[in-house]
Amino acid sequence: MTSAMTRTVTRKATARRRGLAARLWSERWSYVFLLPTVVLFGMYTVWPILSGLYYSLLDWNGLGAERPFIGLANYREAFGDPLFWKSLGVTLLIIAVTVPLRVGLSLLVALVLNNPRLPLAKLFRTALFVPVVTTTAIIGVVMGFIFDPAGGPVNQVLLDLGIVGQPVDFLGDPATSLWTVMGVHMWKWFGITLVYWLAALQTIPVTVYEAARTDGAGGWAALRHVTLPLLKPFLIIIALLTAIETMQIFDLVLTMTNGGPFFSTLTTEVYIYQQAFAGTTPRLGYGAALGVLFGVFTLVFAAIQAAGLRYANRVRSSS
Incomplete structure (x- = not known):
């Protein structure tokens, strides 16, 4: 058997x-x-x-042949590094400020541009999307000249209008540098969030609006009771996608402020670059450890995004 x-x-x-x-x-x-x-x-x-x-397990400068194995020493140093935590705090602050503003403002603009009776709507869409396809490093360099206190056009306009009595050092003052970088970042990537909302608006059937008008709903009522409820699942997806994109602000910060002044714009990506490559004594091993920790941080956001996508799909299927 x-x-x-x-x-x-x-x-x-x-x-x-x-x-x-x-x-x-x-x-x-x-x-x-x-x-x-x-x-x-x-x-x-x-x-x-x-x-x-x-x-990340080595004490290596990236150049020499000697690569002493030090285990988790780089990670222990990172957890006790105040600049690393400050850079993480700056990154989180940028996300907390720019993501709600980008998502909210782009939704308002998308509602306006989605109107088929609006003249030159396609021209406005294109104009708002042009910064997205422009190289970020070039934008950073150009914005450095635009906000230059010595003859920059922004300061010149403010002085001519009498708004300020002397030039403002937007990128050289810790009180204004981060907000200036965040404003440029929002302008640069505003168009991609706008496209997300325009795509979401296209998913709403025209018959739904026709039924709402048949029931006597005006424009505001249709927006409140039809458009916004149907866009709610997309809000989660768009907000999470925008948050992930906002974490990748390295090239803009590097070209505009290089993390200064006084670390006021020091994002985590810039700090990793400075430690691994740009310091007086490069520390590639320590920079790699910082990169691993930042990668774990990004994976947390990705996990939240996956959970948000599942929730949004359940909401859409139940509605």
């Missing part, structure tokens, strides 16, 4: 192996076409992650 059962199990396992091999062979061209993507993903995503984890 036992030998018969063994032979049966063996035959089934052999059949499964042959079936798997046959399926793989029948779909071989699919795997061939996927191979370049897998190779590139491994080279530019998997390998940098694994090497970053390895470097």
Whole structure:
């Protein structure tokens, strides 16, 4: 009995192996076409992650041949580093301020631009989206000239209108530098959030508005009882996508203020760059440890985003 059962199990396992091999062979061209993507993903995503984890365990400046293994010492130093926590606080402040403003203002503009009777609506959409496709580093350099206290156009207009009595150093004063960077960042990425809302508005069927008008609902009533409730699931998705994008503000801060003055605009990405590459004595190992911690922080946001997406899908399916 036992030998018969063994032979049966063996035959089934052999059949499964042959079936798997046959399926793989029948779909071989699919795997061939996927191979370049897998190779590139491994080279530019998997390998940098694994090497970053390895470097974070070393006391290495990125140049010398000596790479002493120090274990979790870099992580212990990071948890006790006040500048790291300050940079994280600056990053969170940027998210807390700019995300609600971007999401709210872009929704208002999208409601206006979604009106088919609005003249030049496509022109306005294009104009608001142009900064999105402009290189961020170029915008940062140009904004440095625009806000320059010595002859910059912003200060010139403020002086001509009598709003200020002397030039304002928008990027050189700790009281104004971060708010100036946040304003430029919002202007730069406003168009992508606007596109999100315009796409969400396109999902609302026209028949819903026709039914609301048949019931006597005016423009404000339709907005309050039809448009906004149907946009509620998209609010979660758009807010989370905007928050993830806002964390990637490295190039704008680097070109406008380089984290200054007095660390007032020091975001986590800029601090990692300064520690790993731009310091007097580069500390690639410590910078890698900071990068790993910031990556974990980003994964937390991604997990929140995934939960928000599931919640939004449940709301949409139940409505």
